[in-house]
Amino acid sequence: MISSTSAQGFNETNSNVPVNIVHGTEAELVLFLVLNMWPSHFGLPILLAIILLSKKVHRHPTFVNLCIGFIIIGVSSSVLLYAGKTSGPEPSKMLCLFQASMLYGVPAFASLLALMLVLQMFLVVRGAVNKQVSQGPHTIRLWAMLIVPYIALLISILATTIVGASNPDSVSRNRRYFYCSVKSELLSGTIAAVGAVFLFATVVLEIWTLVMLYKNWRSARYPGGVGVELSLPIRVMAFGLYVILAMSLSLLSVNAPNSPIPDLVIACAATVTILIFATQPDIIRALCFWRKDPQLTFTPLGSTTKTNTGTSSKV
Template sequence: MSGIFSGGDELGSIVNLGPIIVFDTVAVVASLSLALTLAPALFSGNVHRSKPWYSMITTMMIFPLLYLLNAGSQFNAEEAPPIGLCILQTGFIYAGPPACTVSVLCFLTDMTLGLRAVIFNGKRNKTFMTALIIMPSIIFASVFFEAIALVNANRGVHFDATHMFCESNNKGPQVKISAVLTVISLVLTLGMEVWAVSLLYRNWSAVRSFRQTHTDLQLSVMLRLGVFTLVVGFAAVLGAVTLPANLQGGGIWNIFLVTVPLLAALSFGTRRDIISAYAFWKKGSNGSQAGSGDVKAAV
């Protein structure tokens, strides 16, 4: 890493504090919201989730925190950011978006295959299920080390134009790799959702026979996941249309990036069993849903 430097033309420029404060606040709120979503599944006996769900929520929760590695340096326009943290953050921010979208894809794939297994009384391949769990981590690690290698080759990192986070001096290759993987994951997710809807439609009579079972719960989660994916996909299209401006840094676009995990918390953290886990005044009532094992099978 010798010879790598932080800093650049942005030193001495005027820092707009308002967007940075909003950016940091949204990142903190998003991570806390996802932590509150994750906690009942970890510690409550009435909330059960699949392993790909844990992988997705954990990935989404960590992603906005990575933008806060240089939180203490964002407001200082006269000094370069800490070189070590800046290099780490540069790798993390390019690895985060594809890892998050892949985690959503793996979660939806797990649900769809589970639904198919229930309808046709089939079995799921355990090796493939394991791959769904570890795939987001593999994507994250691969893009992270690729980004770090390119930072080394380009010999420089600095704060972006908004002073919200660090980036490579020549970030074109990292942006393209991250964007391509993210778009591919989103397209595959939309394709998987079409397959799931088709599966439900063609087997609706069988689905209706599973009253109060995990199939009903899967339908609810798929609807939530579909809305979440469409919103993120629409935003990605808008981002692609304005890609040249985004490459120069944009406060609104950056804030949206850390808003996506917050949307995930709103989509998956408002389930009845999760909310009930925090309703301490109802602990004595028989308010838990029947068949917690079914919930686990569903999501």
């Protein structure tokens, strides 16, 4: 329960506001909002609609989960815009703590979403290069891959809420400029460290996957015209490079928080995801619905796709 002193602090909007540590400009604020809003309000919903409604496009649930997660992140980053509090007087402590608690969950949440997607890529490629026939769905593993990121998000939200509610003066928009934050070195350091661990695991799996593809390129295909998508190594590498960049900038944000660059580049995550994965051949074919389907179909990330001959396979 919040004490009366804390409750009084939540009703104030400008008392003891922490000093600004991120030196951003109005143009950078607009860019930050655009980078968060266009994919979460437009790009990703369209991509999800194609995946869920098209009979010719199939994606593993971990990829759908990644898209949904980035929509949640984009909406959370836009809370102050919805309330008309991106500039001017400080927003209410309650509103500010709500956004801060959501965004402080992003490092672990987004890192785990990426890790689960890359893990699925790794499992598909390993099965392909070892010529392993699918033994049916792994229900428990699948549900764990889908739920674990949200458990991490919930834990981060609860931890941030407890810290912010116990010290309302630490909650402000002014401190991080682009969004509300909670001034707590222990909380920020812990969240950054946990996110970095997950990102490091993601990089390891990315490298492992690329090594397997490099060593077994000719054997990483099943007979019958169905196998790992030919552009997969390029997309894996591109996604891995961005993961490394995000991890580096996350650490930079802790050591040099006055720079707006880490927040802006990390805000590009959803856009990078769209550029990498929405340009896959079957997505393009679904958009260009007037073109005739090719006879050969590839199945990315463990999806099932039919060819014109009626055969199907699951990578």
